[in-house]
Amino acid sequence: MTIAPPPPPDTQNLHWADAHSHLQDPRLAPRLDDVLSRARAAGLVLLHAAATCEADWPTVAALADAHPGLVIASFGLHPWFIQEKSSAWLRTLRALLADRPAGIGEIGLDGRMNDGLDAEREAVFLAQLDLSCELALPASVHCRDAWGRMLDLLLHRPPHPAGLLIHAYSGPPDALPALAEKNVFISFGGTLTRPKNARARQNARQAPAGRFLLESDAPDLPPDLPDHLEPFLSGPDGKLLSEPAYIPYAGQILADVRGESLAGIAAQTTAAARRLFAPLIA
Numbered sequence: 068m069t070i071a072p073p074p075p076p077d078t079q080n081l082h083w084a085d086a087h088s089h090l091q092d093p094r095l096a097p098r099l100d101d102v103l104s105r106a107r108a109a110g111l112v113l114l115h116a117a118a119t120c121e122a123d124w125p126t127v128a129a130l131a132d133a134h135p136g137l138v139i140a141s142f143g144l145h146p147w148f149i150q151e152k153s154s155a156w157l158r159t160l161r162a163l164l165a166d167r168p169a170g171i172g173e174i175g176l177d178g179r180m181n182d183g184l185d186a187e188r189e190a191v192f193l194a195q196l197d198l199s200c201e202l203a204l205p206a207s208v209h210c211r212d213a214w215g216r217m218l219d220l221l222l223h224r225p226p227h228p229a230g231l232l233i234h235a236y237s238g239p240p241d242a243l244p245a246l247a248e249k250n251v252f253i254s255f256g257g258t259l260t261r262p263k264n265a266r267a268r269q270n271a272r273q274a275p276a277g278r279f280l281l282e283s284d285a286p287d288l289p290p291d292l293p294d295h296l297e298p299f300l301s302g303p304d305g306k307l308l309s310e311p312a313y314i315p316y317a318g319q320i321l322a323d324v325r326g327e328s329l330a331g332i333a334a335q336t337t338a339a340a341r342r343l344f345a346p347l348i349a
């Protein structure tokens with residue numbers, strides 16, 4: 068006799084928030100209506116879209132305007148795109164933030180660029196981090212291969228007045244309590260679903276209560292999907308694209324790793340997102 072695998076969790080009555088996505092990405096644009104309907108069907112009630120470069124700020128603003136109550140927005144310069152900035156970028160950013168409810172992001176450091184621009188990248192990051200403190204707005208942070216410098220910067224500043232979200236956190240687990248004291252939140256998504264990513268699971272297990280959220284990083288960092296879940300979209304290279312509808316699956320992994328119920332994880336991560344992103348919600 069064979070034993071049937073357990074059915075997929077019933078997520079119909081649970082509410083979820085996607086703490087970090089790039090819904091403005093051109094890879095999603097032609098199919099965005101489908102992406103959003105699948106997100107709603109999966110129980111997503113809040114989707115945070117983070118801009119990456121000056122050129123996508125109007126698109127992100129238009130998305131939030133088109134989906135009030137569902138899509139919230141942040142504006143900023145991602146460390147990969149600092150060379151595309153205009154001379155007026157910081158003034159434009161200030162004007163945008165004065166004009167509408169929004170956060171700052173995606174900002175950060177990336178030690179893998181090897182383009183000779185690390186000093187400028189850090190200056191652009193710090194200018195935006197300072198602005199987020201001055202305006203008391205939450206900021207969304209990217210960090211890859213620059214953990215020593217990032218922790219040095221964040222842990223020597225006062226606690227952030229509105230909260231920082233380090234998305235797809237891959238830093239050291241033992242830094243989590245000190246980061247929480249600086250009002251830092253972390254989020255998990257696709258990377259947590261990869262069975263070989265022991266670091267992500269350790270961080271998910273050790274994240275302080277109330278300090279962890281779920282993210283899709285759509286269309287990047289897609290999950291490792293189990294057989295019972297349908298892959299929806301693929302990119303030009305044929306690889307799966309991430310989207311918010313996969314959040315409940317990442318939530319299931321998070322629940323398993325922490326030994327908590329799926330409903331408890333949905334409630335905690337959605338409440339943390341609503342609290343952190345309160346200034347973005349009109």
Ligand SMILES: [Zn+2]
Pocket residue numbers: 087088089117173209234284
């Ligand atoms: Zn991102």
